[in-house]
Amino acid sequence: MIAREHILHKVRTALGHSAGRAAAPPPPARLRIPAWEFGERWKRFAAALEKLGGKAVLAAGAAAARQYVATLTGGRPAVASAAPALAAWGITSLPGVRSEFRDDAELRSACASADFGITTAEYALADTGSLALWASPEQTRLISVLPPVHVALVPASGLITGLDELLTLVPRPLENSSALVLVTGPSRTADIEQILVRGVHGPGEIHVIVVEEREERS
Amino acid sequence: MPLGYNFSFMPARVSLFVTCLVDQFFPRVGLAMAEVLERLGYRVEFPEAQTCCGQPAFNTGYREEARCVARHFLSVFADADYIVAPSGSCTSMIACHYEELFRRDPAALSEVRRLKPRLWEFSQFLLQVAGVEDVGARLPAVVTYHDSCHALRELGIREGPRRLLARVRELQLREMPAGAECCGFGGTFSVKFPEISASMVRAKIEAIRQTGADYVVSVDVSCLMQIQGALNRAGLPVGTLHLAEVLARQ
Amino acid sequence: MTNQPLVRIRETLGDARLQEAIYAATGRLIEHRRQVVAPEALPDYQELREQARRIKEHTLENLDAYLEQFEAEVRARGGEVVWARDGAEVADFLVELGRRSGARLIVKSKSMTAEEIGLRERLEAQHFEVVETDLGEYIIQLAHERPYHIVAPALHKTRYEVGEIFSQKLGVPRENEPERQTRIARAVLRQKFLAADIGITGANFLVADCGAVVLVENEGNARLTTSAPRIHVAVAGIEKLVPRAQDLAVFLKLLGRSATGQPLTVYTSILSGPRRAGERDGPEQFYVVLLDNGRTRVLAERDKRETLYCIRCGACANHCPVYRRIGGHNYPWVYSGPIGQIASPQFQGLTQDPWLPFASSLCGACAEVCPVKIEIPRLLLELRAEVVKARTRERQNRWERAAFRLWAWVMTRPRVYEALSLAAGLLASEEAGPNWLRRLPALLNAGPLRAWLDYRDLPLPGRSFRQLWRRRTAKVRE
Structure with missing residues (x-):
C-alpha cells in the first residue's frame, strides 16, 4: 500500500495532477475495416497462413471437415475440446479423438501426450492468417498449445477481415473469459543463427478448416 | 530570361554560406557552387563575416558556445534574400536545431523563424527556387551518390540530387547497396570513437567499390572527407566530388 | 571518460x-x-505510427488515472495488482508469494523488465529454481550471460557454441543442428512447464479498460508459462499502459513488423485474472506487478518523457x-x-x-x-x-570546455578566424601532402586527433575560400 501511494504520488507530481482527476478523453480509436467479400477473405486468409507454413482448408460442410480431420489424424491420439460445434460436426466421435475427461489433471496429461489438439476458433483473421481463441469451460488453453499439431475448425461466418474488425466486434475481449489468444501460424523460433525452426514450444503444425455451414448446427 | 532574374529584371541576390569546412579545406566546392548559381543568373555574394553554424559545439553538448556562434550566424545573414549552403548538415543545423537551441530566447527564436524560409541547401535551391534540373553540366564518368544522413533524414533530400545528376551529360549514375547507411563521420563522433567510425566507413567504401564508380558524389564535404580517407587507405582509385563540383563541370 | x-x-x-x-x-x-x-x-504505416505516438503521449499524460483504472479492472476479474518501487520490492513480493504457496520451481518467459531488475538472480539467491523458457534466453541463462539484443537475446551465439553449452550444461550428446537443438530444449523445458508452480512474464502492453496483460511471442513459451503453472505473475513497468483494447489494433500491427518483420507474431495472449468459473486450466492466482524503478523520474522530465513510449x-x-x-x-x-x-x-x-x-x-x-x-x-x-x-x-572536462570556449571566441571574431586560417596555411607546406597535420607540434597531435588521423586525412589548408573569392571578385572588377 505504501508503494502504491508513493508511486501514484510521484506520477501525479510528475504530471502536475491532483488525486482523483479523471483521464482526458483518449484520441479516437483507429480501426479500419476493408470491404472484402467472403471469397477475398478466404483467399487472403489461406495465402497468409500458408506463407507461415500452416495449412488452410475450405470445407464444404461438416462432412467434408470431418473427412479432412479423419484423414489427418488417422486414428492417432487426439484431444478435442468440448465446444458444441465439434460434437455437432461429428469430430469428437472420430476414432482416436477424446473430448471427455474425468478431471482437470486427466485433461492436462491427455493434452501433453496427444498427437493432435482439436479446437474451434470463434474467428479467423483474413489479413494475417490468424485465429482468435478464447479460454472457456468447454475449450481449455492447453489443447491448442501442448500437442505437436493444432487443428482448428472455424465456421465460415467467423472468417473476418482482420484485427480491426475483431476489436470492433469485440471491443472488450475479456468480459467472459480469462484469456484471448491470437494464433498466427505454427510455433517458431529463429534464436539460433536466425535459422527458422518450427514447433519449439507450441505446435509445429497447424491446420485451419473453415467450415461452410451447409448443415444445421446444433 | 535567365532564371535568376525577377520581374524587375534585377538579378536576385544569393548569399553564400560556404560553411567553415569548405572555407578552410574545400574552397573549390564553394567556387563551384558560385559558378553554377551565377550561370543561372543569380547575383552571388559572400558575406565575409561568416564563420561557422555552431554545429560542432552543439553536437558535443556545449550549447552556450553553440549559441554564441549561432547568434553570430544570424547577425551575418540577417538581411540576406537567399542563403545557400553546400551542406545538408549545416543547413539542417540551422533549419532544424536552432529553434531547439534558442527555445528560451524569444528574440533569437523569432530571428531564426524569419531566416528559415530564406535558407536553402544547394540542391534544394536549384530545384525548388531556381526550378532547374539541367544546369548544362557534362562529366564523362560513372558516379554513385552518397546520401548524407542529415540531408536525407532531417531535410528529406533524396531524389533531388539524383535528378540533377541524371541531367549531367555523359554521366552514369549507379546506386550503391545500403546507400542510406551512415558513413561514420558524425563530427565529434569520429574524434571520440575513431575505431567505430572507421569500421562504418569500411562498409561504405565496400558498397562504393561494388558500383565500379569513378566518383562518389554527395551534398556534404564532411562525409566526402571521411569517405576519401578510407578510399585512400584501401588504395581504391575512386574520387570524391561535391554535387556542386559535378554541376560546374562543362 | x-x-x-x-x-x-x-x-x-x-x-x-x-x-x-x-x-x-x-x-x-x-x-x-x-x-x-x-x-x-x-x-497506412505512417498513420499508424502517428496514432501510436498520440496514444502513448496521451496515456502518459493521464497515467495516474489509467493506472487506477487498470487496477480496478484487474481486481474486478479476480486478479491482484501489486505496486513495486524497485527490483527489491518485486523480489520481496515474489519470495513471500513463493513461500506462502509452497512454490519451488518458477518458469519465466522473456521480459526486459525482469532483466532490468535482475529478477532471476534475486530469486535464485532465495533458493528458487528459475528457468528461462524462451529458447534464446534459455541459452543465455545456461551460458551465464546477458541478452545481446532486445528481441534476439542469443544473436551472437553460433550453433556450435549452443551445441557446446547444451552438452555441457544438460549432459546431452553434442548436437550442432538448430533443428535438433530446438528439440532438446523443447523436451527439457516441457517438463519444467508442467512441473512449475509459478509462471513469471513481462507484459508488452497493459490494457486499462479490460485490466489485461498482453504478451507477444513466437515460440509458445509465454502461453505455457501463463497457462500451465497455478500462479501467473506479470511484471510490467508502469509505462506499458494503453487505454483500450481497441488500441492494440495499432500497436500489434507495429510491434511485430518493427521487431521481426511479422504482421503479427505467432502468439498474442490477452490475459486478465485467474481462470474463470468453469475454466479447466489457466492459473488459479493472477498478479500484475506494476514497477516504477525510475520511470516516474523520467516521466517528470517533460522534454525527455517520450523515452517511455518505447515498445521494445x-x-x-x-x-x-x-x-x-x-x-x-x-x-x-x-x-x-x-x-x-x-x-x-x-x-x-x-x-x-x-x-x-x-x-x-x-x-x-x-x-x-x-x-x-x-x-x-x-x-x-x-x-x-x-x-x-x-x-x-x-x-x-576543463580542457574540452576551454577548447570550445576558445573556438566560440574565434568563430564570433571573423578577423581572428581569418588570421588563424592564414597561419594554418603557412604551417602546412605543400610537400607535407595529406599528412600535413601530423607534422604539427606533438601537443596538438596527441590523443583523439592522432587516432582520428589514423583513418582520415584533413586536406591541406591552402588558400581559404574567402581568399580565393576576393581574388575572383577583384578580377571581375578589372
Missing part, C-alpha cells in the same frame, strides 16, 4: 566472426521489416550503424542500442557512463524506424548537453 568500455569495444571490433554475425543478423531483420512496412504492404521492438538497434558494429554487450545496461543510449543515462544517472550519449554519429536511422517516433537523436543531443553540464560542475 573511462577507458574500460572502449577497450571492450575495440575487442568486439577486432572479432571478425562476431562482426559478420551481428551485421548479417541485423541486416536480415532490416530487410524483413522493410518488406512489411513498404507502402504496397502497409499503406529493437528496430532502432537493428538499424543503428553503431550497434551493428559494437553489438549488444558493450552497452552498460540491459537496454542496448539507441534506446539504451537514451534510457540508461536517465535511469542509471548521467555520469555513470558519460560516454554513452556520445557514441552515435546522429545519423537518425533509429528515429526513422521507431514505431512510436521517439526522437532519439534529439534526446541524445539533450543528454550530451546535460553530461557536459554535469562534468563542468565536477570539473571533469
